[in-house]
Amino acid sequence: MNRDILKDVNRVVIKIGTNSIMKSISEIDYHKMDRLAFVCATLRQQGCDVILVASGAVGVGASMMNLDEYPEDIAEKQALASMGQGELINLYSRFFQHYDQHVGQILMTRDIVNYPSSYANCKTAINSLLKNNIMPIINENDAVYVDESGHCSKFGENDTLSAVVSEVVDADLLIILSDIDGLFDANPHTEADAKLIPFVGEIDDEILNMAGGAGSVFSTGGMETKLGAAKRMMDNGKSMMIASAKDPTIVFDILEGADVGTLFKKESVELMIQGDE
Numbered sequence: 613m614n615r616d617i618l619k620d621v622n623r624v625v626i627k628i629g630t631n632s633i634m635k636s637i638s639e640i641d642y643h644k645m646d647r648l649a650f651v652c653a654t655l656r657q658q659g660c661d662v663i664l665v666a667s668g669a670v671g672v673g674a675s676m677m678n679l680d681e682y683p684e685d686i687a688e689k690q691a692l693a694s695m696g697q698g699e700l701i702n703l704y705s706r707f708f709q710h711y712d713q714h715v716g717q718i719l720m721t722r723d724i725v726n727y728p729s730s731y732a733n734c735k736t737a738i739n740s741l742l743k744n745n746i747m748p749i750i751n752e753n754d755a756v757y758v759d760e761s762g763h764c765s766k767f768g769e770n771d772t773l774s775a776v777v778s779e780v781v782d783a784d785l786l787i788i789l790s791d792i793d794g795l796f797d798a799n800p801h802t803e804a805d806a807k808l809i810p811f812v813g814e815i816d817d818e819i820l821n822m823a824g825g826a827g828s829v830f831s832t833g834g835m836e837t838k839l840g841a842a843k844r845m846m847d848n849g850k851s852m853m854i855a856s857a858k859d860p861t862i863v864f865d866i867l868e869g870a871d872v873g874t875l876f877k878k879e880s881v882e883l884m885i886q887g888d889e
């Protein structure tokens with residue numbers, strides 16, 4: 613699959629998982645956060661609209677409290693998220709500042725999917741940030757979500773959230789930076805000879821059967837939710853990449869059309885670029 617089309621991307625959503633910004637349960641990977649800020653700010657300078665979906669509220673909160681493991685209790689998790697989110701955005705804000713880039717925090721609940729006025733407000737808020745050259749940094753509002761049968765305002769993981777955000781802002785491409793190089797034909801952590809799949813043109817049962825759940829204590833979605841996000845993007849005629857978060861400058865390679873990670877793109881549909889009709 614020729615990837616030259618990725619060179620024309622004008623608006624990109626980049627999602628990075630908790631696992632990728634933590635060295636261990638107690639240690640934040642500051643270098644990784646700095647590289648990510650560098651990449652996002654550089655793309656912005658080059659005229660590309662970038663929206664960052666950044667996980668890590670609970671993880672950063674747990675590291676601040678020196679916890680050995682994550683709590684199961686929802687109220688405890690929400691308290692950690694409340695504390696951790698403040699520190700997470702503080703860190704990103706400081707790293708982005710090195711590259712002369714202001715950031716704006718947006719914390720979402722599922723209300724944006726369920727209520728058209730919330731959706732419209734969210735769209736306006738993100739577009740206003742972009743218009744003013746402020747980098748939107750988005751996470752779920754983990755401290756207050758409700759997860760009850762009568763009312764569920766929870767996403768629960770950021771793969772789906774990042775696909776919804778891509779829809780809201782009409783992004784050309786969603787890049788999910790993960791702790792793995794892309795989609796493999798089986799979970800590489802359990803199948804030693806699993807092979808990377810460079811291109812997926814359709815999410816069918818064969819592809820869905822390859823996916824397993826989350827790979828670490830930090831993660832919530834695993835490959836299943838990433839495939840759900842890919843399907844959402846493809847149904848909207850847009851594309852998605854899964855690539856390794858090890859070195860965030862891989863985003864430059866992706867946008868140069870390099871053969872890295874897994875590209876999800878409907879074979880029959882040309883990547884729709886902002887401004888094209």
Ligand SMILES: Nc1ncnc2c1ncn2[C@@H]1O[C@H](COP(=O)(O)OP(=O)(O)O)[C@@H](O)[C@H]1O
Pocket residue numbers: 629630631632789790791792794795796797798799800801822823824825826827828830831832833834835
């Ligand atoms: N077919 C597959 N290909 C790649 N990874 C898979 C697959 N099935 C399950 N996984 C798991 O999904 C993990 C990536 O998802 P996740 O744990 O949510 O990480 P992240 O925090 O980066 O989003 C991998 O590390 C791996 O353990």
Ligand SMILES: N[C@@H](CCC(=O)OP(=O)(O)O)C(=O)O
Pocket residue numbers: 628629630631666667668669670671693751752754768769770771830831832833834
């Ligand atoms: N919103 C949560 C993260 C949820 C999530 O999806 O995490 P991840 O699987 O690491 O992308 C938090 O910030 O702790």
